[in-house]
Amino acid sequence: MPDAVTRTGPTARPELLASLDPLLRAWLPRQRWFAGRTAPALTLLAATDLLPATARQPGLIHALLRVEPTQDTYQLLLGVRESLPPYLAPALIGHVTQGPLAGRTVYEALLDPRLTDLLLERLRHPGRLDGLRFAHDGETPIPPGLTPCPLDAEQSNSSIIYGDTFILKVFRRVTPGLNPDLELQRALADEGCERALAPVAWFESTDGDPLSLGLLQPYLTGATDGWDLALGELSKGQDFRHEAHELGRATAEIHLALAHALPTVTLGRAHTVQLAQSMKDRLDKAVQAVPALHPYAPALHTAFDALAADTTPRTAQRVHGDLHLGQCLRSPAGAWSVIDFEGEPSRPLPERRLPHPPARDVAGMLRSFDYAARTNRPWAPDWARRCRDAYCAGYAQAAGDDPRTDPVLLRAYETDKAVYEAVYEAHHRPDWLSIPLSAIERLATEASGMPRPRPGDAAPQHPMSTPSQEATP
Ligand SMILES: Nc1ncnc2c1ncn2[C@@H]1O[C@H](COP(=O)(O)OP(=O)(O)O)[C@@H](O)[C@H]1O
Numbered sequence: 330m331p332d333a334v335t336r337t338g339p340t341a342r343p344e345l346l347a348s349l350d351p352l353l354r355a356w357l358p359r360q361r362w363f364a365g366r367t368a369p370a371l372t373l374l375a376a377t378d379l380l381p382a383t384a385r386q387p388g389l390i391h392a393l394l395r396v397e398p399t400q401d402t403y404q405l406l407l408g409v410r411e412s413l414p415p416y417l418a419p420a421l422i423g424h425v426t427q428g429p430l431a432g433r434t435v436y437e438a439l440l441d442p443r444l445t446d447l448l449l450e451r452l453r454h455p456g457r458l459d460g461l462r463f464a465h466d467g468e469t470p471i472p473p474g475l476t477p478c479p480l481d482a483e484q485s486n487s488s489i490i491y492g493d494t495f496i497l498k499v500f501r502r503v504t505p506g507l508n509p510d511l512e513l514q515r516a517l518a519d520e521g522c523e524r525a526l527a528p529v530a531w532f533e534s535t536d537g538d539p540l541s542l543g544l545l546q547p548y549l550t551g552a553t554d555g556w557d558l559a560l561g562e563l564s565k566g567q568d569f570r571h572e573a574h575e576l577g578r579a580t581a582e583i584h585l586a587l588a589h590a591l592p593t594v595t596l597g598r599a600h601t602v603q604l605a606q607s608m609k610d611r612l613d614k615a616v617q618a619v620p621a622l623h624p625y626a627p628a629l630h631t632a633f634d635a636l637a638a639d640t641t642p643r644t645a646q647r648v649h650g651d652l653h654l655g656q657c658l659r660s661p662a663g664a665w666s667v668i669d670f671e672g673e674p675s676r677p678l679p680e681r682r683l684p685h686p687p688a689r690d691v692a693g694m695l696r697s698f699d700y701a702a703r704t705n706r707p708w709a710p711d712w713a714r715r716c717r718d719a720y721c722a723g724y725a726q727a728a729g730d731d732p733r734t735d736p737v738l739l740r741a742y743e744t745d746k747a748v749y750e751a752v753y754e755a756h757h758r759p760d761w762l763s764i765p766l767s768a769i770e771r772l773a774t775e776a777s778g779m780p781r782p783r784p785g786d787a788a789p790q791h792p793m794s795t796p797s798q799e800a801t802p
Pocket residue numbers: 480482483484485486487488496498526546547548549550552554655656658668669671
């Protein structure tokens with residue numbers, strides 16, 4: 330598995346894992362950020378004592394754990410105490426009966442303010458500890474003693490808010506390579522783009538392949554995310570066109586800055602064919618995972634065939650990769666910022682770092698307006714349509730390029746996203762599966778009415794050449 334993390338150094342302590350193994354195997358599947366339903370076998374890849382436990386102070390262990398059979402690697406921060414005070418009861422992982430921690434209680438350290446305070450202290454003082462490296466932007470002061478508070482949100486990672494000033498995201502499922510959340514937001518900060526929040530400090534593992542582990546950014550106090558805002562307006566029967574227009578402008582500004590900061594590439598025929606093929610492959614896999622997609626698959630393939638047959642050269646660049654209303658924060662003053670540039674969490678990291686036409690993010694937002702409208706009772710299709718138009722108009726105004734002028738590409742990305750969402754919902758929120766399925770039904774109907782590519786347009790199954798691996802979405 331190319332994406333697997335390898336650690337073989339002295340920090341991997343087998344006796345520690347032996348004592349924690351049954352506790353972690355029971356606890357992991359109950360965590361929102363854990364991708365599997367079971368954790369049948371664990372390997373401790375690295376363990377670092379950030380603070381040794383004594384009778385008077387809690388201990389803090391940083392651990393990287395590989396889970397079979399998926400070979401996913403997770404980052405854990407384990408607290409160690411003699412016993413847990415009542416306020417930490419929800420953090421309990423278990424009582425250790427053997428090995429070096431026998432008689433101690435192990436728990437989720439991110440819920441313990443004493444330990445999350447220590448983590449911030451590490452970020453305030455850049456440096457190395459075993460295989461961990463703590464880094465700082467060198468400019469932004471981080472005051473000591475900011476009160477830590479775990480973020481209470483449905484999320485793929487775990488975040489701590491410090492004194493309403495900073496937010497620290499601790500990545501959970503980690504893969505080798507620079508995490509785009511850090512990479513892209515640093516690039517945007519260097520470009521002076523104010524639509525993203527500049528990384529202030531971060532930490533990574535350097536013992537083996539580099540791994541991004543955590544990211545500290547300014548916290549937007551009083552901000553509302555686009556999803557909550559949209560649902561609020563919908564429930565009041567309010568129009569959201571102005572905000573959708575502003576969101577389109579914000580997206581375009583981010584795209585312009587990313588295209589300036591990082592390499593772009595022209596997608597020729599072979600790339601486009603390969604892009605369409607990757608969408609078809611994902612659809613085929615999704616049909617296996619979500620049988621409800623099966624009846625629509627032939628029609629959905631038509632949308633991807635149409636893309637493969639369209640030889641228009643297009644520009645690809647780094648994009649957000651998982652843009653939706655929940656990733657957009659509006660400050661009390663009304664300015665929109667975009668967060669979470671990690672890409673779709675379930676995709677391998679090298680895939681998430683590939684350049685794509687900006688239409689990919691645009692399609693993500695179009696899907697999001699549809700989601701919001703579908704969540705509303707009664708369903709509000711006109712509200713969604715108005716938002717989608719306003720968003721594209723706002724995008725066109727700032728980018729000078731209207732995404733609606735390339736409907737084949739936009740439809741293909743929207744279809745690809747809806748397929749991804751069907752898998753996501755089937756796994757995480759089965760009650761919501763009907764939302765992407767309704768879109769799938771619409772997209773399939775539209776695709777059925779599309780002209781079939783003429784025989785001369787037929788896409789080669791295997792592109793003769795792909796100029797560079799990086800350029801292949
Ligand atoms: N800088 C910030 N300011 C205010 N709230 C934030 C900020 N960053 C994240 N949040 C809140 O935290 C939630 C989770 O953040 P996100 O980066 O999307 O995490 P994940 O990748 O784990 O899903 C967001 O939906 C948002 O409500």
